[in-house]
Amino acid sequence: MSAKHILFGFHAVTVRLKTAPQSITEIHFEGSRRDQRMRQFLERAREAGAKLVESDGDRLAALAGNSRHQGVVARCSAVAQQHSLDDVLDGVDGAPLVLVLDGVTDPHNLGACLRVADGAGAHAVVAPKDHAVGLNATVAKVASGAAETVPYLMVTNLARTLNELKERNIWVVGTSDQAEKSIYDLDLKGPIALVLGAEGEGMRQLTAKTCDELVRIPMQGAVESLNVSVAAGVCLYEALRQRQAGSR
Template identity: 70%
Template sequence: MYGFHAVSTRLKMAPQTLLEVLFDPARRDARMRSFLAKVEEAGRPMVECDDARLSKLSGGPRHQGVVARVAPLPARHSLDEIMEEVESAKLDAPLVLALDGVTDPHNLGACLRVADGAGAQAVVAPVDHAAGINATVAKVASGAAESVPYLMVTNLARSLNELKERGIRIIGTSDDAEQTLYDIDLSGPVALVLGAEGPGMRPVTRKACDELVRIPMAGAVESLNVSVAAAVCLYEARRQRLAKLPD
């Protein structure tokens, strides 16, 4: 794991999983000093390390002078457990992001970051043909890989049907849908389903959707990057929910 956001979030949420924090002693700015003070306060081991080794460990130069060796987080809750917690809390209607066939770790990291910002309670993806959490995902997610449950399920269509049984509408996105994102009510319990760029959702996933919507495109391009599309969809849901709050 590398970068200030990713390592700081892990330090805040699960400090015991930080096995070793490697840092560049040549970087002495206020941000680094503040970060190291928090690591020291948490009692985690710190090791000075030159830039070349940090780059090798992180797979590139974008480590910001910070790399951490980490233990795996405890296993994520099941989707059922998460939905039960959401329903019992009665703070907000369930909002789930489902990703079908998103294999690029940069896209996954950006989707997790958007999901966290928009208040989604979980991101769901199939075990096969989907990116898992790795150092690149954690870096791009800027801490959201730690705060938003990412659940990889054996059968995505079956999981969507289980959400239906809980009264959650399954809204898929497709370029050929008749209605647009802005034509439907997203203020209630909703799972938004996005497919990979190019092929989109698989037919079995599309069949599991209650409705299909498209994002209206006014320019020359035909579609958006999946993480941008996720942002548009999730924040439209958030906008509608905020609009229904009492003054």
């Protein structure tokens, strides 16, 4: 079975048990683990009707592709995602909040971005099909369940998608170290798409040109930029802060 149909780690498998238990073919667990966390997990899995297979550490590592499985690996069928960004946005009640990632190829960074997007209430994460990492077992593990809850939509033409967001009156805001305005200078309470590039290269030139506005994250120390998942957290939670303050 391909890696995209493997989930590992307590968080990732538990969320799948909650959201789509019927998609789980079987769960392999480390028989030598008898701690409370494992006992609670196995009880939840049995309640969901999952097939449980006792395995050893070597077998689990082979299934997961690494040793960071925490003693839990699930074989799953793919869960159907919402068909398009339009489908997602049509279902949003209130002002949409979208995270756009241009050129993020590291699965650990993507997993962390999905986790922070879920935490901040983003409605979707968008990335180009080229020059970006897709969902895999490592992404799901790092995302701690958020890969199951936040739509991750890979599009053929990112610039065209940004223009389609504009047609929906969604303000497209990109981040750039060279921008004059700070993220804290903007009103983020309305429909917003926040665009971040990969650390190092940043956004591609066409992506930056397509944005309505470019802003920077203030940096007070010696380093010049933040990891993309940290930057995503700063921007998304500033939007969440403003929205919560505005609703009081």
